[in-house]
Structures are given as C-alpha cells and as structure tokens.
Amino acid sequence: MTARLNDFLISVERRAFRMVRLAAANDEDALDVVQEAMTRLISHYRDREEAEWRPLFFRILQHCLADSLRQQRKQRRWMFWSGSQTDVPDTGSADGMDGYLGDYRDEPDQALASSRQQQALINAIETLPFQQQQCFLLRCWEGLSVRETADALNISEGSVKTHLSRARQKLNEMG
Amino acid sequence: MITKSADKTSRVRPATVTVTEQQLLALLDEQAEALPESLTDQLAQRRAAAFVQAMADTDTRRTSTSATWYSRPLLPVGVTACLILASVIWLIQAGKGAPAGTHPLGHDTVALAQVEAQVEAQQQLDDMMALAALDEDEWDILQQLEFAYWLSELPNANPPVLDKAG
Numbered sequence: 312m313t314a315r316l317n318d319f320l321i322s323v324e325r326r327a328f329r330m331v332r333l334a335a336a337n338d339e340d341a342l343d344v345v346q347e348a349m350t351r352l353i354s355h356y357r358d359r360e361e362a363e364w365r366p367l368f369f370r371i372l373q374h375c376l377a378d379s380l381r382q383q384r385k386q387r388r389w390m391f392w393s394g395s396q397t398d399v400p401d402t403g404s405a406d407g408m409d410g411y412l413g414d415y416r417d418e419p420d421q422a423l424a425s426s427r428q429q430q431a432l433i434n435a436i437e438t439l440p441f442q443q444q445q446c447f448l449l450r451c452w453e454g455l456s457v458r459e460t461a462d463a464l465n466i467s468e469g470s471v472k473t474h475l476s477r478a479r480q481k482l483n484e485m486g
Numbered sequence: 487m488i489t490k491s492a493d494k495t496s497r498v499r500p501a502t503v504t505v506t507e508q509q510l511l512a513l514l515d516e517q518a519e520a521l522p523e524s525l526t527d528q529l530a531q532r533r534a535a536a537f538v539q540a541m542a543d544t545d546t547r548r549t550s551t552s553a554t555w556y557s558r559p560l561l562p563v564g565v566t567a568c569l570i571l572a573s574v575i576w577l578i579q580a581g582k583g584a585p586a587g588t589h590p591l592g593h594d595t596v597a598l599a600q601v602e603a604q605v606e607a608q609q610q611l612d613d614m615m616a617l618a619a620l621d622e623d624e625w626d627i628l629q630q631l632e633f634a635y636w637l638s639e640l641p642n643a644n645p646p647v648l649d650k651a652g
Binding site: 313317320321324325326328329338342345346347349350351353354357428429432433435436448451452479482483 | 503504506507509510511513514515517518519521525526528529532533535536537539540541543544
C-alpha cells in the first residue's frame with residue numbers, strides 16, 4: 312500500500328507543484344502546500360481505493376493552497392497595519408520557471424520569439440483570478456471532471472462551467 | 487509503479503481546445519516534466535517527510551485515543567457509583583463493630599444510647615435489691631396488691647374488698 316501510494320505521489324508531485332506555483336508567492340510556499348497535501352492524503356486516505364487518490368489529492372491540494380493564500384493575505388494585512396516591511400522570501404523568479412522555458416541556443420531570434428510567446432502564455436494564466444485559474448488547470452490540464460473540479464474547489468458545477476468559460480475566453484484573448 | 491503514459495490516459499481534457507490553450511497546456515506539461523533538479527530533489531524530500539509526518543500523526547491519534555478513555559462521558563457516572571458503593575460499605579462496616587470514637591452516627595447519639603442502657607440496668611438492679619430487702623409481711627402485702635391490680639385489669643371485674651386487717 313505504501314509503495315503504491317509513493318508511486319502515485321511521484322506521478323503527481325511535479326504537476327501539483329507547477330499548479331500550486333502559479334498561484335503561490337514562491338517555490339518554498341508551493342513546496343509547503345504540496346507537502347501538506349501529501350501528508351493529509353497519506354494520513355487520512357491511504358486506505359481508500361487507488362482510483363480515488365487522484366481526485367482526493369487534488370481536492371486536498373486546493374484546500375491547502377486556499378489556506379496558504381488566506382494566511383498570506385492575513386499576514387500582508389497585518390504587516391500593512393503594523394507598518395512593518397518584511398520581504399516575502401522568493402527563491403526564484405516570478406513563477407520560479409526561469410531557465411527551463413526551452414533551449415534554443417542555436418537560433419537566438421527564434422528562441423527569443425518563442426520565449427516571449429511562452430512567457431506571455433504563462434503571464435496570461437498567472438493573471439487570471441484564482442478560481443478561474445484553478446478551474447482551467449484542474450479541468451483542462453489535469454482532466455478532472457466538472458464534478459471533481461467542483462468538489463476540489465468547493466463550488467457548484469455551474470460555477471465551474473462559468474469560471475472555466477471566462478478563463479478560456481481571457482486566455483484566448485491574451486494569448 | 488504508475489507509468490507516465492497510464493497516468494496521462496486517466497486525464498480527460500475537454501474536446502474543444504483552442505490552439506492557444508493547446509500551446510499553454512503543452513508548455514505546462516513541459517515545465518512540469520522539466521523541473522530543475524534542485525526542485526525535484528526538494529519534492530522527493532518533502533514526500534519522504536510527508537510519509538514520516540503522516541505516520542507520526544497516525545501514532546499520535548492512536549495514543550490519544552487510548553489515553554483519553556477517562557474523558558468519555560460514562561466516567562463520571564462510574565466514579566459516582568463507586569463512591570456511593572464505597573460509602574455504603576464503610577457505613578455498614580463501621581456500624582458493626584467500630585469503636586465509639588469512629589462511629590459514623592456521631593458521638594452524642596452513641597453516648598445517649600449508652601446512658602439509657604446503663605440507667606435501665608441500674609433500675610432493674612435497684613428493683614431486685616428492694617424485693618430482696620422485704621420481710622414476710624411486706625412481701626404478703628405486695629403480693630395482695632399485685633393480685634388486686636391484676637383483678638382490676640380484668641374486664642367487668644369488681645375490685646376485691648381488702649381485709650381491713652390484711
């Protein structure tokens with residue numbers, strides 16, 4: 312059971328990290344969220360059917376991400392009112408993905424154009440409102456069903472469809 | 487081991503995806519697969535830590551479940567019942583042969599009962615001494631008086647006329 316669960320976590324951890332990293336402030340926060348989701352899955356749901364792990368994991372991941380963002384907002388509000396200036400540690404670039412947007416050393420012009428296009432796409436999804444962004448990632452990237460996406464984000468199926476429609480519209484406009 | 491291809495087949499993406507969306511999804515796939523080694527190492531460490539922490543949490547839950555038996559709602563009832571039972575047993579034992587000083591009913595009550603018993607015994611002794619001191623004539627008079635008292639207690643009985651001489 313533990314070995315299979317470990318294999319499952321290996322299969323989803325990179326995508327989970329990438330998904331969380333689009334919304335989190337830095338790599339460290341994203342890693343914390345992924346670890347918390349893993350811990351909860353192992354702790355509470357390891358005895359469930361293997362087919363249930365994936366939707367459960369992404370549901371837990373979304374809850375952990377929402378908690379983390381809520382805490383960050385509180386912290387920022389408190390820092391604003393107390394007047395303290397504490398920089399949030401950032402271990403990477405804006406989305407922590409510098410250096411692996413593609414390797415085009417042979418054709419600099421093509422590389423630049425492609426890199427700009429890719430950055431524009433990443434910027435487009437990063438600037439989406441949280442629920443639209445996560446609806447798109449869960450539904451279109453992870454391929455969860457509308458029901459599973461609704462459960463993960465704790466919203467109705469109708470809201471999922473609305474958020475997804477708006478997200479796709481904005482992405483296509485910006486892209 | 488879940489293979490990458492098997493994992494991908496379990497994902498069902500919407501059928502109508504635009505070119506921009508396809509590019510974005512492909513880029514996300516590529517980025518997820520091509521995470522820097524430092525990040526993949528950290529993810530592996532976090533996964534190991536998650537297992538350790540989850541197992542520790544499970545052990546803690548088990549321990550706390552067995553340790554908090556006393557916090558269950560039935561405990562106060564049980565404790566109260568035991569206290570009542572112990573009190574009853576102690577009262578019974580104390581009433582059977584405990585020294586007067588430790589009698590649960592209190593010193594005053596015990597002392598009064600003892601005095602009453604002593605007074606009664608003393609009265610009986612006095613009566614016997616008085617009877618023993620009577621001479622023959624006084625004894626006859628006493629017997630006649632008792633006989634007369636006995637007759638007076640009979641229903642519709644006239645009291646006997648005592649002999650003036652007796």
